[in-house]
Each structure stands twice: as C-alpha cells, then as structure tokens.
Amino acid sequence: MAEPARGVPGDGRLPPIQPIAIAVIVLIAIGGIDVSSYLPRQAPRAPVIAVLAAAALLLAANALLLARIKPFNWRRFRQVGGWYLLVYALILGTLEYVFVYDKVRGAQLAILTAMLVIFALNLPLLLGFSVARFQPPDA
Amino acid sequence: MATLAPPIEAAPTTGPDRREFDIVPVRGLPFVGLVVIGLIVAIATNSLWAIDFYHVVGGALWTALDLFLGLVMGPIIGSMSIPARLELTTRLMPKMLLILPTVVMMTLGAGFQLARHLGNLSASSPLHGWIVASYIVVGVMATISLGLLEPANIAVLFELKKERVDVARIQRLMKVFIYTAGITGLMQVATLVIMTKLASG
Numbered sequence: 001m002a003e004p005a006r007g008v009p010g011d012g013r014l015p016p017i018q019p020i021a022i023a024v025i026v027l028i029a030i031g032g033i034d035v036s037s038y039l040p041r042q043a044p045r046a047p048v049i050a051v052l053a054a055a056a057l058l059l060a061a062n063a064l065l066l067a068r069i070k071p072f073n074w075r076r077f078r079q080v081g082g083w084y085l086l087v088y089a090l091i092l093g094t095l096e097y098v099f100v101y102d103k104v105r106g107a108q109l110a111i112l113t114a115m116l117v118i119f120a121l122n123l124p125l126l127l128g129f130s131v132a133r134f135q136p137p138d139a
Numbered sequence: 140m141a142t143l144a145p146p147i148e149a150a151p152t153t154g155p156d157r158r159e160f161d162i163v164p165v166r167g168l169p170f171v172g173l174v175v176i177g178l179i180v181a182i183a184t185n186s187l188w189a190i191d192f193y194h195v196v197g198g199a200l201w202t203a204l205d206l207f208l209g210l211v212m213g214p215i216i217g218s219m220s221i222p223a224r225l226e227l228t229t230r231l232m233p234k235m236l237l238i239l240p241t242v243v244m245m246t247l248g249a250g251f252q253l254a255r256h257l258g259n260l261s262a263s264s265p266l267h268g269w270i271v272a273s274y275i276v277v278g279v280m281a282t283i284s285l286g287l288l289e290p291a292n293i294a295v296l297f298e299l300k301k302e303r304v305d306v307a308r309i310q311r312l313m314k315v316f317i318y319t320a321g322i323t324g325l326m327q328v329a330t331l332v333i334m335t336k337l338a339s340g
C-alpha cells in the first residue's frame with residue numbers, strides 16, 4: 001500500500017504513477033508505429049495485441065495505485081483530469097475520424113481504437129495526478 | 140513540446156496580481172475550435188492544397204516554436220531576475236498550453252492524410268522508410284512532451300496560482316525542461332531532415 005503522505009502529498013512518498021504512465025505512452029507509441037508502418041495492410045496481430053494488453057494492464061495497475069493514495073486532493077484531480085479527458089477525447093476523436101475516413105475497418109480499427117482509448121484515459125490520469133500531488137489534500 | 144525556462148534558484152513570492160491569470164486562456168478557445176473545424180473540412184473535402192497548407196503551417200510553427208523557445212528563449216529566461224521569470228512564465232505558459240497541442244494536431248492529422256494522398260503510406264513506396272522514421276520521431280517527441288513536459292508545465296501553473304509559491308518545487312519541476320531540451324532539439328532537426336527529403340522525393 002502506498003505510504004500515506006503528510007502535508008502536501010507531492011512532498012511525501014508516492015507510488016510510481018508517472019513512470020508507469022510514461023511506460024503506457026511508450027507502449028502505445030510502439031504499437032501505433034507498428035500498425036501504422038504496415039498501412040494500408042494489416043500488421044501481424046500477435047505483437048500488437050501483446051503491446052496493447054501490456055498497456056491496458058499497466059493503466060489498470062496505475063489506477064489502482066492512485067486510488068490507494070490517502071490523503072489526496074481528489075477534487076483537483078477530477079477537475080484537471082476531467083478537462084484533459086475532454087481535450088484528448090477531441091484530439092483522439094479527430095484521429096479516429098481520420099482512420100474511419102481512410103476506410104480502416106475490422107480488427108485493425110478495433111486495435112487502433114483500443115489504443116486511442118487507453119491513451120485518452122492514461123493522459124488525464126497522469127496530468128490530474130501531476131497537479132493534485134502538489135495540492136493540499138481534501139479535508 | 141517547447142522547452143522553456145531553466146530552474147529558478149531563489150524564492151520570492153509575489154502579490155495577488157501575479158496569480159490573476161487563466162491557466163487556460165479561454166479567449167483563445169474559439170480560435171482553436173476554428174482550426175480544428177478547418178482541419179476536419181480539409182480532410183473531408185480531400186483538398187490536397189488545404190491538407191498541405193495545414194501540414195506545412197502546423198509543422199513550421201511547431202518546429203520553430205520548439206527550437207526558438209528551447210535554444211533562444213531558454214538561455215534568455217535563465218539570465219532574468221526571479222520576479223521577471225515568474226512574470227514571463229505566467230504570461231507565456233498558458234498560451235503555450237493552447238498553441239502547442241493545436242499545432243501538433245494540425246501537423247499530425249494533416250500529415251497522415253498528405254502521406255496517404257502522395258502514396259507514401261504504402262509499404263511499396265520508395266519513401267516509406269522515411270515515413271516510418273517520422274513515426275518514430277513523433278513517438279519520441281510525444282513521449283517526452285506528454286509524459287514529462289506537460290505534467291511539469293501544468294503543475295508549475297497550478298503552483299504559481301497558490302498564495303505562497305514554492306519556488307524550490309518549481310525549480311525541481313522545471314529541471315525536466317533542461318534535461319529534455321537536447322533530445323527535443325535533436326528530434327526537431329531530424330524532422331526537418333525527414334520532411335525535406337519527403338518533399339524533394
């Protein structure tokens with residue numbers, strides 16, 4: 001369990017949320033490069049699915065680690081994370097539109113969409129945490 | 140993402156005026172909306188000129204901003220007084236929070252479509268290797284900017300909003316800008332090499 005932080009959480013010992021979130025970004029970037037480099041053909045599925053599964057597992061683990069931090073400024077986390085979720089939904093939605101417009105279909109589209117969803121959830125988690133960790137905890 | 144300021148060594152806190160800034164400059168949002176709508180229209184209408192325009196303008200702004208802020212503004216900010224650095228940071232960084240994601244989206248969205256139009260996406264294209272190289276460069280820059288710089292940037296802005304600014308914390312957070320400036324600069328130069336090669340065939 002994460003060691004309870006004293007005072008401002010960012011000054012205490014916290015679980016490695018940022019390194020794990022960066023690992024998720026790296027995995028999604030590797031998967032995205034692999035899939036994109038084969039377009040318009042399909043990339044071999046096994047490596048991409050392995051990368052995707054690893055990214056999903058790390059994201060879930062990160063969410064669990066985050067949920068166990070006490071005390072924490074959840075209000076600020078939700079505020080920052082919520083706005084970033086909206087921003088990245090817009091940006092990644094534009095990318096999804098490009099894929100659909102370019103007639104990417106079937107398993108290939110499902111894999112790319114899953115990557116975008118993981119990416120869109122990972123970044124608000126990271127950015128919300130990055131701000132909230134330095135704010136006074138919720139009363 | 141742009142690299143901004145070297146660390147701040149001393150610790151003055153400033154009055155309420157400095158804290159009265161918008162972390163997200165709301166007045167800029169309609170312009171961002173217009174750019175996004177324009178990008179979608181450019182892609183949907185298959186206009187090669189519009190797609191090329193978006194890619195070239197977005198890419199030029201992105202690269203120029205990154206290199207200018209990192210290599211020119213960074214050292215200048217490093218030589219400024221602490222209050223001046225804080226003043227500049229509170230005015231500049233919120234604007235960068237809107238401008239950089241917008242130019243990145245313009246560049247990448249239009250660039251992918253441009254490659255498709257020109258046939259460079261296909262593995263049989265003689266320039267396909269250069270396209271894959273550009274994916275790798277973007278992957279590295281995305282990891283640095285989204286994983287390291289953006290979290291530091293947003294945390295600094297919230298810190299500057301506080302009644303008592305912890306300058307030592309800002310200093311720690313902004314060290315990441317220095318550590319990554321070289322890699323970001325190198326990636327932008329690589330981008331210039333790749334894009335000029337793709338343009339000249």
